Every structure is written in structure tokens, then in C-alpha cells.
Amino acid sequence: MKMKVDKEIIHYSHSQHRLKFECSDALFNCDGCKEAGIGARYKCDICDFDLHKNCATPSPTLNHPFYRKCNFQFYSRPPGDKMRYCDACGQDVLGFVYHCNSCGFDLHPCCACLPPVLNDGERNLYLSLKVSAACHRCGRKGIGWSYRSECKKYNLHVSCVKDMLMESWQEIYDSGAKKINELQTRIPKLKGQVRSYHGNAKGGKVMKCCEMAGMAIKVIVSAILGDPTAIIGAVVGALISKK
Structure with missing residues (x-):
């Protein structure tokens, strides 16, 4: 059973105009939480004003x-x-x-509102507060929200994925770019950042880990940006593959 979504709302943070619900693969900056977003949002057609669905209709x-x-x-x-x-x-x-x-x-x-379980198309990824396997980006273990595979061998910190996005965003502003949508072509690839954290693994095992991380990150990124859907996940996956 799908939850009803209001097509238009009046929000106290932008009461001069109605906000319309839409779903787009264009990245935006949420004027509520000030974080990046993609997919479902409430948008003012007159002003440059956007809200994540989670920010527009939050639970008290x-x-x-x-x-x-x-x-x-x-x-x-x-x-x-x-x-x-x-x-x-x-x-x-x-x-x-x-x-x-x-x-x-x-x-x-x-x-x-991060989902407790995500699926990257081949496996489930579980949101965890503490994990025993090293993060595929930073190599650290221990406390820190992460998505891990069911076998518990593959792990990506939410903070590390967010750092990747923030670093890319900062590069855009440092280079003088003004359009936030340019972030679409600058989301960094995970490949090349994971090899240092495989211990004694070689050859096929390393490649398998890299492939898994690359598939997992697209759904984790889309969830962090506020829309953990298969469609947006596919879009993010295409963006990540760009250089």
C-alpha cells in the first residue's frame, strides 16, 4: 500500500508560494536542512526553493x-x-x-530516515551502528553508521560516502562553477580508493570487493540524498561512472 503524497503544500518556511511535489534526477540543494538532494522534492516554481520530502513533511x-x-x-x-x-x-x-x-x-x-535495508540489485545492505569489517573507503572499523553486506565483509560508512559528495561539491565551488547540477558529473568514483584496505587479498578477491563497493555506493548515495528508489539509484549509478 503506497502512502498518499500531497501534490501541493504550503510550508511555513516559504509561505508566500505553494510548493509542488515532483521527482527529478537533477540534484538540488535543500533549503530546509541545507543538504544535497535528488529525486522526490517539494519545489517552488517561482523561486529557487526546494525541500526534501523528509524536510517538507517531517514527523514532529x-x-x-x-x-x-x-x-x-x-x-x-x-x-x-x-x-x-x-x-x-x-x-x-x-x-x-x-x-x-x-x-x-x-x-x-x-x-x-535512512532505510534499515537497501538492495543494490544483487544483495541486501544493512544499516548498522557498529561494524567489525573495515570501511571500503577509510579502512576504519568500529562505531559509525554504515551500510554492510549480509556476509559482513563489505562495509561503507555513511560519513565516508557523504565526505565524497562534499569533497566533490567543494571542488566545484573552488573552480568557480555556480550551477549545483554540475555536481552530477563530479561525484567521485570509488574505484581506486578501496585497494589499500583488503589486507592480504589479491587478484580476484580484490576485484570482487571493488565491484561490490561500486554497486553498493549508488544505492547508498541515493538514500543519503533523500530518495532510495531503484530509478534514482540507477541514475546515481550512471553519474558515478563518469569521470
Whole structure:
């Protein structure tokens, strides 16, 4: 049973115009959480204003299985005076956020809604708070939101995937590019960043790991950007394959 989606909404953060629901493979910058997005969004046809679906129609409160004692509340701006960061991806909180007043944990709306299970077309990837296998990008283990394979051998930190996107985004601005859609051709490839973390694995085993990581990252990227669908996953996969 599909959940009903309102075709148009009036949002308090942009009350002068109605926002229309649309789904596009063009990347955008969410004016709510200030994070990148792709796929489903609410957009103002008059202004350059976009909201992730998770940011446009958030739940006032939220519980997460990783933090069973927490009761997250939705805030339109980070609470308090100090800089806050998302406990899922490690990036700064600059706008809309879920915050637990008791524990102090913070989650970006899209991070808070990351699916517990993703499928890259061949295998399931499970969202985990702590893993024992090294991340295919940074080589570290331990605490950190990650997507791992069912065999627990393959692991990608949410923070590492987000770092890849942020690094690419920064390169665009450093080069003087102004259109955010140019990020589409600059999402870095994972190939070449994984070989150092395979221990004694050689030849076919290394290649298998690289292939798995390349397939997994497209669905993880699409989920982080707010739309973990097969269609958007395929689009992201095509973008990742570009140089």
C-alpha cells in the first residue's frame, strides 16, 4: 500500500508560494536542512526553493532503533548556541534537524530516515551502528553508521560516502562553477580508493570487493540524498561512472 503524497503544500518556511511535489534526477540543494538532494522534492516554481520530502513533511517527533532511549524532536534550526553535527553522517547541522534534548544527539532529516535495508540489485545492505569489517573507503572499523553486506565483509560508512559528495561539491565551488547540477558529473568514483584496505587479498578477491563497493555506493548515495528508489539509484549509478 503506497502512502498518499500531497501534490501541493504550503510550508511555513516559504509561505508566500505553494510548493509542488515532483521527482527529478537533477540534484538540488535543500533549503530546509541545507543538504544535497535528488529525486522526490517539494519545489517552488517561482523561486529557487526546494525541500526534501523528509524536510517538507517531517514527523514532529521520531524514535530511532539505534537510540532507543531517545525521543527526537524536529527543529527548524539547530537548538542552542554551539555548532552541532549529525550523529549519523558526521556533517554539520545547518538547518532542519531532529534533536534529542535528553542525550544531545542530532540527525539530519534524511539521515534519520535512512532505510534499515537497501538492495543494490544483487544483495541486501544493512544499516548498522557498529561494524567489525573495515570501511571500503577509510579502512576504519568500529562505531559509525554504515551500510554492510549480509556476509559482513563489505562495509561503507555513511560519513565516508557523504565526505565524497562534499569533497566533490567543494571542488566545484573552488573552480568557480555556480550551477549545483554540475555536481552530477563530479561525484567521485570509488574505484581506486578501496585497494589499500583488503589486507592480504589479491587478484580476484580484490576485484570482487571493488565491484561490490561500486554497486553498493549508488544505492547508498541515493538514500543519503533523500530518495532510495531503484530509478534514482540507477541514475546515481550512471553519474558515478563518469569521470
